[in-house]
Amino acid sequence: MFGHVEVVDAGVAGVDLLRTVHTAGLVEAVQRASVDTRADVGHGVGTLETPAFAGMHDSAARVFSGSVDLARALVAGEIDHGVNFAGGLHHASADAASGFCVYNDCAGAIRAMLDAGVERVVYVDTDVHHGDGTESIFWDEPRVTTISVHESGHTLFPGTGYPGDVGGAGAEGTAVNVALPAGTGDAGWLRAVHAVVRPVVRAVEPQVLVTQHGCDTHVLDPLANLRVSVDGQRAAAVMMHDLAHEVAGGRWLALGGGGYELVDVVPRAWTHLVGVAAHHPIEPTTAVPQAWLDYVTEALGQQAPRRMTDGEPASFSTWESGYDPADPVDQAVMATRKAVFPLLGLDPWFD
Template sequence: MDPVRLDLTARLARELGLLDAPGVVVAGAGVAPDALLETVHDREYVTAVRRVSADPRLVDLQRGLGTEDDPVFAGMHETAARVVAATVDSADAVWSGECTHAVNVAGGLHHAMRDRASGFCVYNDVSAAIQRLLDAGARRVAYVDVDVHHGDGVEAAFWNDPRVLTVSVHESGRTLFPGTGWPADVGGPDAQGGAANVALPAGTGDAGWLRAVHAVAVPLVRAFEPQVLVTQHGCDSHFLDPLAHLAVSVDAQRAVAATLHDLAHEVCDGRWVATGGGGYELVDVVPRSWAHLLGVAAHAPVAPVVPVPPDWTAHVAALLGRPGPARMTDGADARWQPWEAGCDPASVVDQAVLATRRAVFPLHGLDPWFD
């Protein structure tokens, strides 16, 4: 979670001309007030974060504050609350019509729970943004999470809320934190079908990952007919990521950003709030993946063959003493076989996809084999 990944992303996006593209506004964010944080977090938890933020010696392990994943540091509350404000501001801007798309690459902190920190996440900016949309009058919000880790905090926040659909496409909990997100997890008693989880086997590459997104997330969002699409684009599914075991390319991540952008235009008049998330290969992966996301959102997509700007690579060399990537591509063709072409019962990826479709699709009036 080194902040250098955000600096390098912003620098790359600027060097590519994305932040100066027509219609693009780069907005700052303040520190979210406690009242906003408490729409998705317990007051006692917010107080605890404030306490350890003021004095990092006061760890609170019961609330996940001071663990290896979530070490405490001075200013922790203000830093995490600013991320929340940025994503909520993005949701406000999209819902009000101020803009059609909004992106906060610092956001996507999807593991934070109502009463505790988890998995590098202190406050859950995505849950706060979805709750703000609901409070503002949205009747249906769809959330698609393509981070390599299960989007457990957002799912938990809206587990029994029929107004929210959460879809998570992630590496199986058998091999990766947080060990949750199974096909049978379909939502609470009042929101059956409100959650969908694709637990992919370790080693899944572009073809399987893209097939899963298109075979589960896309048809479910279409069936749900949301008024706003919220997405989380953790890029730790990449084959170079040091913390996970999928084998996805930047090219496939770019393709999914484009797919979800197009889906927002198809189902909810373009209203799209996108965030970053995980991603721990700080030079070769995160900046390129999220620059592609920003390009898609700005309606100025970056062609994969575009060279990485030399000023950016020079900055990387001076800052980190290593070379950066040469182009905006991994050289992958990012192809996949549509589900409609047939299911292979011997494929472990297809087994994972079919398990989710069987569990969730009938709850939306869809046929798990054909829709």
Template sequence: MAPVRLDLTQRLSAAFELFDRPGVRILTPTVASDELLASVHDPGYIQAVRAVSSGAEPHRQDLGLGTEDNPVFPHIHEASARILGGSVDAAEAVWTGKVRHAVNFAGGLHHAGRSRASGFCIYNDCAAAIQRLLDLGAERVAYVDLDAHHGDGVESIFWHDPRVLTISIHETGISLFPGSGFANDAGGPQALGSVVNVAVPPGTGDSGYLRAVHAVVPQLLGVFAPEVLVTQHGCDGHGEDPLTNLRLSVDGQRQLVLDAADWARDFAGDRWFATGGGGYSPFSVVPRVWTHLVAVATGRPLPSGTRIPHEWRLEAARAAGAAGPVGLAGIPETMSDGGDVWWRSWESGYDPADAVDQTIMATRKEIFPYHGLDPWFD
């Protein structure tokens, strides 16, 4: 979660002049007030974050603060509240029509729960953005989480709310943190079918992941008809990522961004707010994926084979040198891994011996009937 990955994303996006495109503007994120934080977090938890942030308490490990995953540092409250404030501001700008699309690649902190920090996440900006949309009058908000890890915090916060459809496609919790997010997790008694999990097996690459996404997401969005789409683009499913066991390429993750833009247009009136998320290859993967995200959101995708400006590669190499002797040889030359983004559509048939197909079918059998869909044919 080193800030260098955000800095390099900003610099790469600027190198491609994405921020200078017509109609694009940068919103300065506000530090969220305690009242805003309390829309999705317990007041006692917010006060605990403030206490460790100021040094009044060394840690609160009972709340996940001061653990290996969530170390305490000065101003942790202000930094986390600013990320949340930025996501709320962006979502409000989309809802009110100030912008059609918005991106906060510093956001996507999807593990934080109402009263606990988890998985590098202190405040849950995704949940706060969704809650603001509801408070502004949205009756149906869809959240699609494309991180390698289960979006458990967002799911838990809206577990009982049928107005929010949460869909998470992630590596199975059998092999990866946080150990949750299975097909039979479907939401609270009054919101059954509003929680959707596709838990793909370790080793899943572009083809299998894209197959899983396209066998579940567009079908449900078509029926749910969200008024706004919120997507989380953690890129830790990349094959180089040190924390996960998936095998996606930058090309596959770029395709997921293109898909998200299509879903927003086709199902949500082109209202789209996107965040970053996980991603722990900060020099070779994260900046490329999130720059693709910015390019798509601002209306003109970068061709996958676009060459990366030499000056940016030098900057990345210098930044990487501080973490180890990587050199220019470790910095990509183009915006592509040369990955093949072909995927076999669900309509081509179901293979009961295929582990990806097994998890797709488990989710479809559990969730589709709640939406009037046939798990075999829709």
């Protein structure tokens, strides 16, 4: 126990557990590549975007197990909130690794909830990239609603996740995609999250809320083109926490995801996430621990941010303030609302 946070270990997920969402072929390919990193095993393993490395099976299976363990604890009533910031590996599909994601722990956690009797789960993905793997695994599953707010596939990997993608036959309205224009900052990003995620979650009334908090939406992230601040990411975490308490009885599983600015962004973003989940949110003006500043200087020869803030207000106008048809963000939001809201009994203009 560290303060208000209990840290628990996770074992390596067995093959049977992995196969609740993945094919035998993918698992066997990852196991083989873990021993022979030069082997041509297929299934997206050993590619430029998901390179093979020694021990990759055990590493990825441990992350998978950690999210599943938290999911089971939530359903059993043993915890209210769980965080696995090593997780959020949302690009892996049932049969293929993709986008640095070997096994999809998001899907594994949700599958464990369904197997335990949960009838409604909402998954919210705020990573800069579309949560394509998780969406595809539950494309035809009416008990799972996946919401992804991401940079448009026109400008960013994986090139998917458009408003018209609303779910498979018999599950229409359970896939929700907001494709934002490159350059969107805090005000637009938070407006989009608020205008789509909040009404959809309220309409579905999930028994558990699962959220993915990839912090590669940040303006400094080298692999993407949004302009969100750490303050904006913190605000989104607070929004998800409050929704879980409002709609899902407080049952909230929060996962990590992408994030490639390893000094200025990742440590602060996920520290804020843990603070929110622990019901002890960290004030943005809080000083970063001196021990971390010293470590970064000694190990990397650079200076880390001295405060838990980027100095941004993380403010936005709610949808109720009015729709601007000339605003590219509002255009993206409205496209999603028009495509999905009627399927959920919601009004695209007012709910």
